[in-house]
Amino acid sequence: MNKFEKLIDEKISPVAQKISAQRHLRAIRDSFATIMTFLIIGSIFMIIANFPINGWEELQVKLFGEDFPQLIMTPVRITFDFMSVYIAAAIAYNLSKRYNIDAFTVSLLSIASFILLIPFDSSIEVDGTVHVVPKVLQIGGWIGAKGLIVAIIVGIVVTEIFNLFVKKNISIKMPAGVPEAVSKAFSALIPGFVIITLTLIVRTIFAATSYGSLLQMIYSLVAMPAQAFIGNSVLGAIGLSVTSSLFWFLGINATSTLNGVVRPFWLQLQEQNMAAIQAGLTPPNILTEQFYDLIYMGGIGATLAVCIFLALRSKSKQYKEIGKISVIPGMFNINEPVMFGLPIVLNPIAFIPLILSPVVLILINYFVMYVGIVPKPNGIYLPWTTPPLIQGYLITGSIKGALLQLFDMFVVMGIWFPFLNVMDKKQCVLEVEEEKDDDDFDFSL
Structure with a gap:
């Protein structure tokens, strides 16, 4: 037993702890822990809206009016149905804190990059006919749980690119005396422009494929098979x-x-x-x-x-x-x-x-x-x-x-x-x- 404990202590445990402490995995883990607040809040409203008692929905309508069931579900939609947006921001923020770079700016860039990858049109079926509505960002769908894998990738990639520019000292330098907020804004211009430009190129390339977007490709090739086995x-x-x-x-x-x-x-x-x-x-x-x-x-x-x-x-x-x-x-x-x-x-x-x-x-x-x-x-x-x-x-x-x-x-x-x-x-x-x-x-x- 002493030899076994020594083997675990000296060989297995350090490797496992190192994997657990890897910066990207820790950022993902911490980010999901962060949005648990949103998920719990949304779940409370979900319980209120769908409490397991017969006649509960009818009672809500009787007491508060016909619009109340939809109203009480609104917090569920702004928590669960925007989950990928929160994750893209949270991962960029947590990873940026580890690199000691401008976490707030990077998290905003991550949100912008993630949304830029999403198709801006939605299909709606009316009387058996499918209509494509342009310039619509659908609640749920890609910005909900379906887009989580891409949100994770975007959060990591955006942060790594921004950090590369900081390490190489590639930024616009403002003279002394300029307010810190203004100085940060200008220093983020070059990396921010490059990140958005690269994201736009990726969007354009995948729009020309049969998948239509990076999100659809990853979901089709990775998420669905992995979900079938793991999930x-x-x-x-x-x-x-x-x-x-x-x-x-x-x-x-x-x-x-x-x-x-x-x-x-x-x-x-x-x-x-x-x-x-x-x-x-x-x-x-x-x-x-x-x-x-x-x-x-x-x-x-x-x-x-x-x-x-x-x-x-x-x-x-x-x-x-x-x-x-x-x-x-x-x-x-x-x-x-x-x-x-x-x-x-x-x-x-x-x-x-x-x-x-x-x-x-x-x-x-x-x-x-x-x-x-x-x-x-x-x-x-x-x-x-x-x-x-x-x-x-x-x-x-x-x-x-x-x-x-x-x-x-x-x-x-x-x-x-x-x-x-x-x-x-x-x-x-x-x-x-x-x-x-x-x-x-x-x-x-």
């Missing part, structure tokens, strides 16, 4: 779950390392579910981010069940106290106390249930949603600290979601029981030996 495939879900659990076993926060990569695919699926519900249809997708929220009760590995088991059933004094301390954080999906306190991290006995539990839950939950026993996720975005059961009810819009999570907890307890039992017995033996040693110790002089 909406059981095998992809299992692979992601195993990787996340493995990272946590090594003591690495898998959420911060992996979610920034897969969240763009999740958000597109989530947006499709929300659109279906608004249209009165059944959500088409199961494996959204909310599906994983249902799985990870208490955090990665579904460790809330472990905390409850330790608090109620452990014979070891130490394990029982760890369980008691970890239950409250676990209820809000914070699992560091039990991960590092039991510990689960680098614990060979805990490795198998840590990997196995979420995989089993993925298979169970996917099956019951696929056959229609439990409703599919409705697309609302909940704070990651939302307690289980409440979480299950809100994500599915049904008490069946809460009952599914309750069932999942018992499944996790069943998987962990033999392993926790072995660990508990060993810990009890250690505690008895320690107490015996204390009793045998002679304090007399």
Whole structure:
């Protein structure tokens, strides 16, 4: 075990930490963390507009008028439907801060460049005839979750080009005494002009292709196949779950390392579910981010069940106290106390249930949603600290979601029981030996 821990400490962990700390990945991760505020706010209004009670929409119309359902959905549209614009700005801003360059100007250039890549006409079907409306930037679509991949690329590329000009000292210098705001504006003229010009060239080139735009090409060649495997495939879900659990076993926060990569695919699926519900249809997708929220009760590995088991059933004094301390954080999906306190991290006995539990839950939950026993996720975005059961009810819009999570907890307890039992017995033996040693110790002089 010492050799294994040494191997992890000296070889594996530094590589994983280096990948996690890579500036572009960190900028992406931090940017998604930044816009979570918008997504949570939009989700609150989504819950208000679509609260899972029969007759709720009719009650809103009766109390506040016919226009109220559309009005209450407006915050949802300015949060979810502008998501790619926010990400393009946030990535440029966060990456620019790391380069110590003018973050605000670069973020504005990133927004402008991203919008410049979007086709400015929209197709509308009226009485079976398709009409093309020019000079229209459609809410949702490319500026929503569908354009996230290009938004990420634009945020990074724009920042790198701007930073290159700064490093090469290619800018218009203003004399001393000129206000700082004016000086910054002129210093950004050359890199800004080059960035917008290059973006315009890219737009023109792709407009001449069968795709019509860079966004459509990337979405067709990259996003849709990747989404099919990573975002909406059981095998992809299992692979992601195993990787996340493995990272946590090594003591690495898998959420911060992996979610920034897969969240763009999740958000597109989530947006499709929300659109279906608004249209009165059944959500088409199961494996959204909310599906994983249902799985990870208490955090990665579904460790809330472990905390409850330790608090109620452990014979070891130490394990029982760890369980008691970890239950409250676990209820809000914070699992560091039990991960590092039991510990689960680098614990060979805990490795198998840590990997196995979420995989089993993925298979169970996917099956019951696929056959229609439990409703599919409705697309609302909940704070990651939302307690289980409440979480299950809100994500599915049904008490069946809460009952599914309750069932999942018992499944996790069943998987962990033999392993926790072995660990508990060993810990009890250690505690008895320690107490015996204390009793045998002679304090007399």
